[in-house]
Amino acid sequence: MDIILWIAQNIFVTPAILLGLIVLVGLLLQKKGPSQVVSGTFKTIIGFLIINAGANVIVGSLNIFEPMWKEVFNLESSALGEFMGQEAFNNQFGSMVALAMTLGFLINVILARFTKAKYIYLTGHMMFWTTMIFAGILVNSVGTDVSFWGAVIFLAVILGIYWTVQPAVTQPIMRRITGNDNIALGHTSASVALLGALGGKLLGNKDNDSEKLQLPKNLEFLRDSNVITALTMIILFVIGAVVVTVKQTPGSQELMASAGEQNFIVYSIIQSFTFAAGIAVVLMGVRMFIGELVPAFKGIATKIVPGSKPALDVPILFPYAPNAVVLGFLGAFVGAMIWLVIIGNTVAYVFVPTMIVLFFHGAAAGVFGNATGGVRGALLGGFLTSTIVAWGQYFMVRSFIGNTIPDTAMWAADSDMFILGPIVSFLGQLFF
Amino acid sequence: MKILTVCGLGQGTSLILKMNVESVLQSLGVSDADVEHTDVSSASSMNADYIITSNELAQNLEDHSAKIIIVNNYFDEDEIKQALETEFS
Numbered sequence: 001m002d003i004i005l006w007i008a009q010n011i012f013v014t015p016a017i018l019l020g021l022i023v024l025v026g027l028l029l030q031k032k033g034p035s036q037v038v039s040g041t042f043k044t045i046i047g048f049l050i051i052n053a054g055a056n057v058i059v060g061s062l063n064i065f066e067p068m069w070k071e072v073f074n075l076e077s078s079a080l081g082e083f084m085g086q087e088a089f090n091n092q093f094g095s096m097v098a099l100a101m102t103l104g105f106l107i108n109v110i111l112a113r114f115t116k117a118k119y120i121y122l123t124g125h126m127m128f129w130t131t132m133i134f135a136g137i138l139v140n141s142v143g144t145d146v147s148f149w150g151a152v153i154f155l156a157v158i159l160g161i162y163w164t165v166q167p168a169v170t171q172p173i174m175r176r177i178t179g180n181d182n183i184a185l186g187h188t189s190a191s192v193a194l195l196g197a198l199g200g201k202l203l204g205n206k207d208n209d210s211e212k213l214q215l216p217k218n219l220e221f222l223r224d225s226n227v228i229t230a231l232t233m234i235i236l237f238v239i240g241a242v243v244v245t246v247k248q249t250p251g252s253q254e255l256m257a258s259a260g261e262q263n264f265i266v267y268s269i270i271q272s273f274t275f276a277a278g279i280a281v282v283l284m285g286v287r288m289f290i291g292e293l294v295p296a297f298k299g300i301a302t303k304i305v306p307g308s309k310p311a312l313d314v315p316i317l318f319p320y321a322p323n324a325v326v327l328g329f330l331g332a333f334v335g336a337m338i339w340l341v342i343i344g345n346t347v348a349y350v351f352v353p354t355m356i357v358l359f360f361h362g363a364a365a366g367v368f369g370n371a372t373g374g375v376r377g378a379l380l381g382g383f384l385t386s387t388i389v390a391w392g393q394y395f396m397v398r399s400f401i402g403n404t405i406p407d408t409a410m411w412a413a414d415s416d417m418f419i420l421g422p423i424v425s426f427l428g429q430l431f432f
Numbered sequence: 433m434k435i436l437t438v439c440g441l442g443q444g445t446s447l448i449l450k451m452n453v454e455s456v457l458q459s460l461g462v463s464d465a466d467v468e469h470t471d472v473s474s475a476s477s478m479n480a481d482y483i484i485t486s487n488e489l490a491q492n493l494e495d496h497s498a499k500i501i502i503v504n505n506y507f508d509e510d511e512i513k514q515a516l517e518t519e520f521s
Contacts, residue, residue: 122448123444124443124444124447125443125444126444183507223440223472223488223489223492224440224471224472224473224492225440225441225471226471226473227473280473280474283441283442283443283471284474286443287442287443287447287469287470287471290443290447291447291450291468291469294447294451295451298451310448312444312445312448312507313443313444313445313448314444315439315440315441315444315445315506316445316506316507319504319505322488356441360441
C-alpha cells in the first residue's frame, strides 16, 4: 500500500512523467527499438516541462499589453487579476489533463469502431489545448477540490464524443472541397468553418471562386507563424505605446516607468517580440511531446479500427484553395481589429488577437466559405471567425475560466472551445 | 541521416508528413533516417541532410545547406513516394 501511495504522490502527480509513461507504453506496444523508446519518452517529458517556461514568458508580455490598452481605452486600470495561471494549474491538474486526453482518445477509437463515424482525431496539439481549456473551465466552475477521477472521466467522455462527432459534422463540406472521402477535418475551427459555409451560402457568390484571383507574392510571409505573430503584436504594442506616451495621465506615467531607462516605444517593441518568443517556446514544447504521442496513438487506432479515416489539422485544406486561406485570414484580421476597438469601448475588455488562432481558424472558415460563396464567402468566413474568437475570449476570460487559466485562454483557446465552453461549465455544475 | 519535415506552424501537418515520410522510407528500405518535424523558422537554423516541405515554404529555406525535397500534398503517400524515390533508391 505504501508503494502505491508513494507512486501516486511522486509520479502520478507529475504530468510530465505521466505523459512520458503513456508514450513509453505506446512505443513498447508498437515494438519500437530501445533507442526510439528512450528518446521518445525523454522528449515527451522535456517537451511538457518546456510549456510552463514559455507560458510564463507570454504572461509577462500580456501583463504589459493589457494595462497599456486599458489606458488607451480609458478603462479602469488593473492587472489580469488573481488567478492560478498555467504553471500552477499544470502542477496541480496536469495529470488530470494528460489522463483525460488519453482516455478521451480511447473513447474516440471505441466510438469509431462501433458507430458509423469512423473518424480518428489525430490533431494532437489541439487535443491537448482543448483538454487543457475544458479542464480549466471545469475547475473554474466546480472548484479546485473537484474529484480527480470524476473530472478525468467527465472530461474524457465530452472530449471523446467531440473528437468523433466534429469530423463527422464537417465531412459533407470536406468531401466537396477535397473531392474524396479519405481524410476529415480534425480541428477546433469546425464551428467557424461551418458558419463560413453558411454565410457564404446566404450572402456569397459561388461563381466568383477565390482561386481565380491572383494574389501578390509579397503575402508569402503569412505562412510563417512566428513572423505574423510578432508583426501584429508590434503594430498593436506600438500603437498602444504611442498613445500612452502622448497621454499624461498617472496611469500612463506608471506604465512608462516600468520601462526604466529604456525608451517606452523600444521597450514595447521588445515586449511584442517577447510575446512571439513565448509562443515559439510553448509550441516547441508541445511539438516535442505531441510528436511522440500522436504516432503512438495512430499505431493503436489503426490496429483497433480498420477502415478508419484520420481527422487532421487545418492545413490539409490549404492545397485545395490557397487564395481562400489568405482571404479568410484577412477577413479575420480586419474583424479582430474592429472588435478590439468595439469590445474595448463597450464591455471594457482588452481582446488579445492571437494570430495563430486568427490565421488557422480564419483559413478554415475562408476555405469553407469559398466552397459555398466564393471570394465574398471566404472574407465573410474570416470575419465571422474573428467575431466568435473576440467575443468568445471575452466571455471565456470573464465568466468561465477567470480563476484558473485565463492567461492560456487568451492565446490558446479558440472557436469550438468558446462555443462548447459554456456547455462544459453547465454540465460540470450539473454533475459535481 | 537527418530529415526535417516542415510546415508553417510545425505542429500538426509536418507531424503527419513525418509519419508518412517514415512509412514511405520504410517501404523503400531506408532504415537509418532520423525524421523530425518542425516549423519553418526553426528549420532554417537546424542541421539536416534533407528538408521535405511545400513549394511555398521551400522559398524561405533556399539558403539552407540541406537538399530540399518538395511535396505539395503532405497527405498523399504516392506523391511523397515519387519525390523520395529519386533520392533514396
